[in-house]
Each structure stands twice: as C-alpha cells, then as structure tokens.
Amino acid sequence: MTSVIKTLELDLGDRSYPIHIGQGLLQDASLLTPHIHGGSTVVVSNETVAPLYINKLHDLIGDYRNIDVILPDGEEYKTLDTVNQIFTQMLEQHCDRKTTVLALGGGVIGDITGYGAASYQRGVNFIQVPTTLLSMVDSSVGGKTGVNHPLGKNMIGAFYQPQCVIIDTDTLNTLDDRQLSAGMAEVIKYGLIRDADFLDWLQENMDGLLKRDPELLTEAIYRSCKHKAEVVADDEKEAGQRALLNLGHTFGHAIETGMGYGKWLHGEAVAAGMVMAAKLSQGMGWLEATDVQRIETLLQAANLPIAPPKDMTVKQFMDLMSVDKKVLDGVLRLVLMKSMGEAIVTDDFDHDALLKVLIG
Amino acid sequence: MTSVIKTLELDLGDRSYPIHIGQGLLQDASLLTPHIHGGSTVVVSNETVAPLYINKLHDLIGDYRNIDVILPDGEEYKTLDTVNQIFTQMLEQHCDRKTTVLALGGGVIGDITGYGAASYQRGVNFIQVPTTLLSMVDSSVGGKTGVNHPLGKNMIGAFYQPQCVIIDTDTLNTLDDRQLSAGMAEVIKYGLIRDADFLDWLQENMDGLLKRDPELLTEAIYRSCKHKAEVVADDEKEAGQRALLNLGHTFGHAIETGMGYGKWLHGEAVAAGMVMAAKLSQGMGWLEATDVQRIETLLQAANLPIAPPKDMTVKQFMDLMSVDKKVLDGVLRLVLMKSMGEAIVTDDFDHDALLKVLIG
Numbered sequence: 020m021t022s023v024i025k026t027l028e029l030d031l032g033d034r035s036y037p038i039h040i041g042q043g044l045l046q047d048a049s050l051l052t053p054h055i056h057g058g059s060t061v062v063v064s065n066e067t068v069a070p071l072y073i074n075k076l077h078d079l080i081g082d083y084r085n086i087d088v089i090l091p092d093g094e095e096y097k098t099l100d101t102v103n104q105i106f107t108q109m110l111e112q113h114c115d116r117k118t119t120v121l122a123l124g125g126g127v128i129g130d131i132t133g134y135g136a137a138s139y140q141r142g143v144n145f146i147q148v149p150t151t152l153l154s155m156v157d158s159s160v161g162g163k164t165g166v167n168h169p170l171g172k173n174m175i176g177a178f179y180q181p182q183c184v185i186i187d188t189d190t191l192n193t194l195d196d197r198q199l200s201a202g203m204a205e206v207i208k209y210g211l212i213r214d215a216d217f218l219d220w221l222q223e224n225m226d227g228l229l230k231r232d233p234e235l236l237t238e239a240i241y242r243s244c245k246h247k248a249e250v251v252a253d254d255e256k257e258a259g260q261r262a263l264l265n266l267g268h269t270f271g272h273a274i275e276t277g278m279g280y281g282k283w284l285h286g287e288a289v290a291a292g293m294v295m296a297a298k299l300s301q302g303m304g305w306l307e308a309t310d311v312q313r314i315e316t317l318l319q320a321a322n323l324p325i326a327p328p329k330d331m332t333v334k335q336f337m338d339l340m341s342v343d344k345k346v347l348d349g350v351l352r353l354v355l356m357k358s359m360g361e362a363i364v365t366d367d368f369d370h371d372a373l374l375k376v377l378i379g
Numbered sequence: 380m381t382s383v384i385k386t387l388e389l390d391l392g393d394r395s396y397p398i399h400i401g402q403g404l405l406q407d408a409s410l411l412t413p414h415i416h417g418g419s420t421v422v423v424s425n426e427t428v429a430p431l432y433i434n435k436l437h438d439l440i441g442d443y444r445n446i447d448v449i450l451p452d453g454e455e456y457k458t459l460d461t462v463n464q465i466f467t468q469m470l471e472q473h474c475d476r477k478t479t480v481l482a483l484g485g486g487v488i489g490d491i492t493g494y495g496a497a498s499y500q501r502g503v504n505f506i507q508v509p510t511t512l513l514s515m516v517d518s519s520v521g522g523k524t525g526v527n528h529p530l531g532k533n534m535i536g537a538f539y540q541p542q543c544v545i546i547d548t549d550t551l552n553t554l555d556d557r558q559l560s561a562g563m564a565e566v567i568k569y570g571l572i573r574d575a576d577f578l579d580w581l582q583e584n585m586d587g588l589l590k591r592d593p594e595l596l597t598e599a600i601y602r603s604c605k606h607k608a609e610v611v612a613d614d615e616k617e618a619g620q621r622a623l624l625n626l627g628h629t630f631g632h633a634i635e636t637g638m639g640y641g642k643w644l645h646g647e648a649v650a651a652g653m654v655m656a657a658k659l660s661q662g663m664g665w666l667e668a669t670d671v672q673r674i675e676t677l678l679q680a681a682n683l684p685i686a687p688p689k690d691m692t693v694k695q696f697m698d699l700m701s702v703d704k705k706v707l708d709g710v711l712r713l714v715l716m717k718s719m720g721e722a723i724v725t726d727d728f729d730h731d732a733l734l735k736v737l738i739g
Contacts, residue, residue, distance in 0.1 A: 103528075110530035138498075139537045141525060142616070158537055165501060168463075170470035175463075176501045177537060256502070 022233065024050075025241040029160065029248040031255060033179050038160060038248065040240050044187040045075040045148075052081070053260040054146055054182040057117025060085045061109060063124040063132040065092040066151050071193055076123055076148065083119075086112050090128070097127050097166050099175060105135040119182070120142040125151035126158040126285075130176070134165030137179035147181045152189040152202025152236075153286055156209075156243035159184050159358060161251040161261075172272075178256055186244075188236040196322070199229065201286025203321040204267075204293070206239050209246040211293060211314065212263050215360030217242055218317065225320040249259030262364045266354040270327070273339035277331050283324075290323035295376050298354040302372030310359050326379065333377045382593065384410075385601040389520065391615060393414040394540050394718035398608065400522060400600050402593040404547040405435040414506055415541040417477025420445045423492040425481040428510050430483070431553055436483055436508065443479075446472050452490070454640060457487050457526050457537060466494040468613075479504040479542070479624075485511035486518040490536070493524030495556060497539035507541045510550040512562025512596075513646055516569075519544050520583040521611040521621075532632075538616055546604075548596045556682070559589065561646025563681040564627075564653070566599050569606040571653060571674065572623050575720030577602055585680040622724045627652030627716040630687070633699035637691050643684075650683035655736050656676065660716040662732030670719050686739065693737045 023043035039050050060083045064073055069089050077085060088108050090096055090151015109118065120143055122132035129147055136145035149159040191199065203225075210218035220242075221228075227235045247264070254261040270292030274283055283291075297314050300306045315325045327336075341351060352366045353373075384401035400412050424433055429449050437445060446470050450456055469478065480503055482492035496505035499555045509519040525536020526561060551559065554642045562587075570578035580602075581588075607624070614621040630652030630722055634643055643651075657674050660666045675685045687696075712726045713733075 099459060103459055106528055106532065106535055110528060134498075138525075138535050138537060140493075141523065141538050142532055143613060163501065165498075168466055168470060170467065174470060174500055175466055175498050177498060178501050 023237060025237055026258055027245050027248055029180070029242065030252045031180060036181060036183050038184040038186065038244050040186040040188070040237050040244065042188045042237065044185050045072060045079065045189070048079045048081065050183070050185055051079045051146070054144065055080070055119045056082060056144060057115065057119060058084060059112070059114050059118045060321070061088060061114060061120045062086070062117060062123055063088045063090065063105060063120065063128060063135070065090045065128055067092040068124040068128070068283055072123060072150060072190060076121065078307045084115070088133070094127055094167070097131055099166055099168070102133055102135045102138070102166055105132070106139060109139060114139070116140045119146060121146045121148055123148045123150065124154075125149065126154040129154050129159050130164050130173070131166055133179050133181070134166055134176050137164055137177040142179070144311070145179065145181045147184040149184070149186060151194055152191060152199055152240075153205060155186045155240050156202060156247070157205045159186070160244050161248045162255065186240060188233045188240070191236060195231070197284065199231070200322040201284040203228065204286035204290040204318070204323055206243050207317055207321065208264070208266050208289065208293060209243045210360065211356060212266050212354070212362035213246050213360060214242070218313070218359065222317050222320065225317070229321070250308060259364075262352070263354055263362045266356070266362055267296050269340055269353055270336070271297040273336050274327050274331060276339050277335045278328055283328070287324050290318050291325060291327045294318065294325045295327065296353065296355055299353070299372055299376045302375060303355065303368060305355065305357050313359070333374065383597060385597055387601065387605050387608055389540070390612045391540060393709065396541060396543050398544040398604050400546040400548070400597050400604065402548045403599065404545050405432060405439065405549070408441065410437045410543070410545055411439045411506070415440070415443060415479045415505065416504060416729070417475065417479060418444060419474050419478045420648050421478060421480045422446070422483055423448045423450065423465060423480065423488060423495070425450045425488055427452040428484040428488070432483060432510060432550060433446070436481065446474070450491070454487055454527070455683060457491055459526055461491055461529070462495045462498070462526055465492070466499060469499055474499070475504055476500045479506060481506045481508055483510065483513075484506045484628065485509065486514040489514050489519050490524050493522070493541070494526055494536050495537050497524055497537040502539070505539065505541045507544040509544070509546060511554055512551060512559055512600075513565055514599050515546045516562060516607070518563045519546070520604050520607045522615065528635060545634035546600060548593045548600070551591055551596060556589070557644065559591070560682040561644040563588065564650040564683055565677070567677055567681065568624070568626050568649065568653060569603045570720065571716060572626050572714070572722035573606050573720060574602070578673070578719065582677050582680065585677070589681070622712070623714055623722045626716070626722055627656050629700055629713055630655040630696070633696050634687050634691060636699050637695045638688055641710060643688070647684050650678050651685060651687045654685045655680065655687065656713065656715055659713070659728060659732055659736045663715065663728060665717050666719070673719070679734055693734065696737045
C-alpha cells in the first residue's frame with residue numbers, strides 16, 4: 020500500500036494525540052502498536068461491522084491477548100446497560116488498568132466504548148477506529164463519549180480523549196450511500212462555520228467524493244478533522260467556541276426527535292437544520308439570498324435534504340428546541356452564520372425571523 | 380461560631396480546590412456559595428445522614444432551586460443502578476449542565492455522587508460534604524469516584540475532582556465509636572507513610588481525639604488532608620507515588636473480602652493490614668521490633684485491631700491478594716515501610732518473610 024497517509028495532531032498538552040487518515044491503514048500495524056501499552060486489548064464492535072473488519076484489526080494487534088466484545092447494531096443499544104456488559108466481559112477476563120480498548124465501528128460504538136474506557140477502573144487506554152464518514156469527521160475526534168438515558172440522548176458520559184484515531188478510507192466502501200451522504204453533512208458544516216474555500220472545493224469534488232475516490236475522501240476527512248481538532252484544542256469542554264460545531268444541530272435534533280429516532284438520519288436532519296440556520300442568518304441580514312442558495316445547491320449535490328419534513332409543526336419545533344442541551348438557564352442559544360465560513364453562538368436573534376423560518 | 384477554620388488547597392492547576400476544616404462549618408454559607416455557579420443544586424445523601432444534616436445544608440444553599448436525592452444506606456447500594464437513579468431524578472427535574480451536585484455523607488455517598496456528577500451531561504460541578512472521619516481524611520479528597528461491580532469493588536468510576544470540600548467536625552458527634560476508630564486508621568496511616576512527628580502527636584492526643592475534641596479533630600484532619608493533597612497533587616492518576624496511600628490496603632482488602640464485606644470495617648482491616656506491612660518491613664530489616672510495637676500501641680489506643688482474624692488462612696490471603704487492583708502484569712506489589720514515616724511501593728520483597736507474616 021503506497022497511498023498517502025495524512026496525520027494531524029489534536030493539541031491538548033500531555034493528552035495530545037494523532038489522527039491518521041488514509042487508504043488501507045488497517046493494514047499498517049506501525050500506526051497502532053505504539054499506542055498499546057499493556058498486555059491485553061479489547062475490541063468493541065457490532066454485529067454489522069465486526070464481520071467486515073475485525074480480522075484486519077486482529078492482524079494489526081498481533082500477539083497481544085485480545086478479547087472481542089460484539090454488541091448488537093443500533094442506537095437503541097447505546098445505554099448504560101450495554102456499557103455494563105462491556106465491564107462484565109472485561110472483569111471476567113481479568114483485564115487490568117493497562118488494558119487498551121479499541122472502538123471499531125460508527126459513532127454509536129465509539130461513544131459507548133469511549134465511555135466504557137473512561138470508566139473501567141477509572142480510565143484505561145482507548146483507540147478510535149471509526150468506520151463511517153460521520154464518526155470519522157465528528158464523534159471519533161474530540162473526546163465526547165457517552166450513552167443515552169430514557170429521558171435524553173447523550174445525557175450520561177465523559178470527556179475522554181483517545182490515544183489515537185485511525186481512519187481507513189477503505190472502510191467507507193461498505194457504507195451505504197445514504198449513510199455516506201449523512202456523513203457529508205458534517206463535512207459541509209466545517210466549511211460553513213470556518214472555511215469558505217473548503218465549500219468551493221467540496222462543490223467541485225462532490226461527485227468524486229460520492230464515488231468514494233480514496234484521495235478525495237482522505238483530503239475531505241483531513242480538512243474536517245483539522246477543523247474539529249483546532250476547535251477542540253481551544254475549548255475541550257465546550258465552555259464556548261466548541262458550540263459552533265453545533266450549526267444546524269438544534270433544529271436537527273428537533274427534527275430527529277419529532278420524526279422519531281431513526282427515521283431521519285442525524286446528518287440528514289443536520290443538513291435541513293443548517294439550511295434553517297442559514298435562512299435565519301439571512302433574516303438577520305448576515306447572509307445574502309445567493310449564499311443560502313449556494314448552501315442548498317451543495318447539500319443537494321450530496322443528496323441531502325434542504326428542508327424539514329412537511330409534517331413538523333411550528334409548535335413541535337418550539338417545544339423540542341427548548342429542551343435541547345444547548346439551552347442554558349432557559350435561554351435559547353443558536354449557532355448562526357455571520358458570513359460564509361464564519362459562525363457565532365447567540366441568543367440575540369430576531370424571534371419573528373425565527374418564526375418565519377419555522378413556518379417555512 | 381468563632382472557632383478556627385483551617386483551609387488548604389489541593390494544587391491541580393486550573394482544577395485546584397480548597398478543603399475547609401473546622402467546627403460548625405455547616406453554619407457558614409460563605410464557604411459554599413462561591414462554588415455554586417448555576418441555578419440548581421442537587422443534594423445526594425442517605426437515609427441515615429439526611430435526617431441529621433440535610434436541613435443545615437438547605438439553609439446554606441439558600442435561594443437556589445434544590446433537589447434532594449436520598450439513597451438507602453449501605454455499601455450494597457454503591458452500584459451503577461443507584462447512579463442511574465440519580466440521573467433519572469436529575470433529568471426529570473430538567474437539571475442542566477450548570478447544576479451543582481453536593482455529596483452529604485460518608486465515603487459511599489461521596490463515591491457514588493462524584494461518579495454521578497462526573498458522568499451527568501459529561502460532568503457538572505460537585506462539592507464534597509463528608510460526615511465520617513474516614514471520608515473526611517480519605518475519599519473526599521483527591522477525586523477518586525466510582526461504584527462497585529458484582530465482579531469487583533470500585534471497578535467502575537472516574538477521576539473527578541470536586542469544586543471544594545467542606546468538613547464540619549460537628550458532624551462527627553453523631554458517628555458511632557467504631558466508625559470513628561475505623562477512620563482513625565487512615566489518619567495514623569499518614570503518619571506511618573509520611574510524617575513520624577504526626578505519630579508522636581497522635582499518640583499524645585488519641586484520648587482527646589476519641590472524645591471528639593473539635594480542635595484536636597480539626598488539627599488531625601487538617602494534617603491528614605494536607606498529606607493526601609500533596610500526594611495527589613504530585614500523582615493525580617496514581618501512576619506512582621499515590622499508591623503509597625495504600626499502606627495496609629492489600630492485606631486489608633484480603634481481610635474484608637475473606638471475612639465477607641461489612642464484618643470488618645475498612646479501617647479495621649487496614650489497621651491489621653498496616654501491622655502486617657510493618658512486620659514484613661521488619662522482616663526486610665527496615666523497621667525495628669520497637670517500631671512495630673509503637674505502631675501496635677498507637678492502633679490499640681485508637682481501639683483498632685492489630686492482627687488479622689484468626690480464621691483467615693495463608694492460602695486465603697495468597698488467593699485474595701493476587702487479585703487486588705494493585706497487581707500489575709501479575710506481579711504483587713506491596714506498600715512497605717523503609718522507616719517510621721517513610722514508605723515505598725515494591726515488588727522486591729522476601730517471599731519467605733511474607734509467608735511468615737501471613738502465618739502470624
């Protein structure tokens with residue numbers, strides 16, 4: 020394998036870590052082994068991903084004593100009970116504090132496994148091996164881990180950084196088209212909030228990206244992770260600027276919840292939510308109509324929706340948005356766009372303009 | 380209330396926090412309020428402690444919206460299920476990320492509550508208000524939080540530091556004598572591992588301490604917390620020196636497990652364990668027979684056992700000690716004493732000498 024490997028570093032002092040991106044990285048043990056410090060490894064994956072890639076990971080792990088924990092596939096298993104199952108298997112196998120835990124899968128597997136690694140004996144080594152575009156550019160980088168509670172998504176968790184992230188673009192070859200597009204929504208988001216040039220690049224290369232050209236994917240993932248890494252390095256615990264990463268997410272969460280989880284994919288809901296945020300930004304006089312149009316064109320090129328579902332009512336949106344986690348002290352804060360490639364978090368927006376966006 | 384307040388700081392950079400110690404501190408709102416940042420507080424306590432002190436804490440909290448979570452009393456409730464009950468109550472009451480969670484009780488309450496605070500929405504503010512001597516001088520300081528798993532004690536948890544620790548010596552007036560003595564074992568431990576002068580002071584003042592003289596208690600707790608804070612500041616995650624705090628604990632855990640949890644109190648088992656560690660240190664030629672005798676005399680003055688239960692066999696000890704969490708890579712490491720007031724962690728001890736200690 021002679022293709023390009025791109026590596027970047029998330030700078031968090033003594034908790035800094037590398038993010039490796041490229042084609043065929045699951046055949047390169049040299050990236051993984053420096054981060055395995057103890058005698059045992061635990062690979063956590065699910066019933067869909069494990070049959071495809073777990074043997075490659077076993078080959079990389081080599082001589083270490085390894086335990087596999089294979090979970091059922093689906094967001095409904097992202098619970099404290101599932102984390103406890105991981106603990107039980109690790110304790111039954113006498114895994115000690117020097118164990119290294121690897122998450123092989125999408126965002127659900129990464130979130131569950133990260134929280135498990137954070138909590139097992141108060142924290143063991145953890146490596147992210149994301150296999151979906153969404154988890155590659157979003158959840159695998161930055162240390163947000165956790166599970167759902169019946170009363171709220173991602174309500175239980177930890178900020179816990181991995182030792183490294185290994186992103187093999189080849190794993191995207193088994194991802195279905197709809198999931199690939201959903202991941203692309205978060206890629207486009209980085210352009211919208213931080214990088215107008217990246218928007219141009221994405222518009223030019225969207226065809227090749229959707230055809231899974233490995234070099235284009237490596238570049239898009241690299242630029243996305245670089246933005247994420249910079250934001251997280253400045254604001255690990257989301258005291259401020261990290262919230263910019265939530266562009267479109269407050270509207271999007273309302274859509275996901277309103278439609279019932281699973282009906283709209285997260286990335287699809289975020290895509291529609293980003294258009295709503297852009298329209299509100301236009302209502303504030305910050306974006307031109309042509310800007311909003313460009314955003315819609317790019318999202319459509321990625322086969323993403325640009326409007327919320329017809330049957331969501333204004334009242335549904337208002338109810339669901341006021342319980343979003345981004346609400347502090349009862350005030351609704353939204354991420355809006357000041358210009359193409361520049362976002363802000365604000366509670367100082369025009370409520371009539373918001374209403375107009377919700378009416379559609 | 381004009382008595383002395385002693386305050387020390389645990390130095391962990393931007394996560395540093397004060398530890399306030401003195402008589403009547405639960406009547407002094409000025410210590411608490413600077414650390415409550417949000418609109419809501421949650422007091423977690425148990426059915427034994429809450430009736431005694433929760434009203435005092437409510438008075439200190441004042442106008443904030445407060446929720447009480449009252450758990451049953453006992454180590455058997457130190458589980459992931461109990462933590463999940465705290466999450467449920469907090470979510471039902473729409474507690475946001477700015478909530479401050481207060482632990483009012485002994486070590487079990489502090490450990491459960493700390494892990495809950497660490498995990499709720501990936502971490503909210505947390506304040507320790509310990510009400511037993513053991514939790515005042517040990518678990519409330521240093522950020523070790525967690526719960527038990529059916530397959531092991533303290534196997535699930537987080538390193539999560541509080542915003543402050545408030546120690547009111549008056550709360551010790553309702554602690555029974557046996558629990559007070561058990562806490563004294565950890566106080567004596569600090570003398571043994573770090574402070575020979577403190578051993579002299581304790582020998583002189585043990586009568587007054589057991590009579591709960593508030594000024595003597597303040598001094599003993601202050602010196603204990605100071606030692607703990609110094610050790611933790613140097614080695615928060617127990618990569619090295621923090622393990623010295625486990626003097627007597629490997630033997631002690633074997634006693635607790637061997638006898639069945641609850642039969643011997645933790646402090647009682649640690650007391651016997653410290654004598655065993657001292658005898659092994661004597662076997663290594665590091666302590667004199669007179670040193671061991673001094674240790675026994677001091678522990679006896681505190682009404683603590685100085686030998687393991689007669690019915691524990693050597694085989695039981697060996698089996699139980701090799702599964703202790705302090706075992707890394709299958710090698711038994713013990714905390715031993717190089718001299719009075721000086722301890723080391725070592726796997727380089729004479730196995731015949733260990734056997735002799737276990738035979739008794």
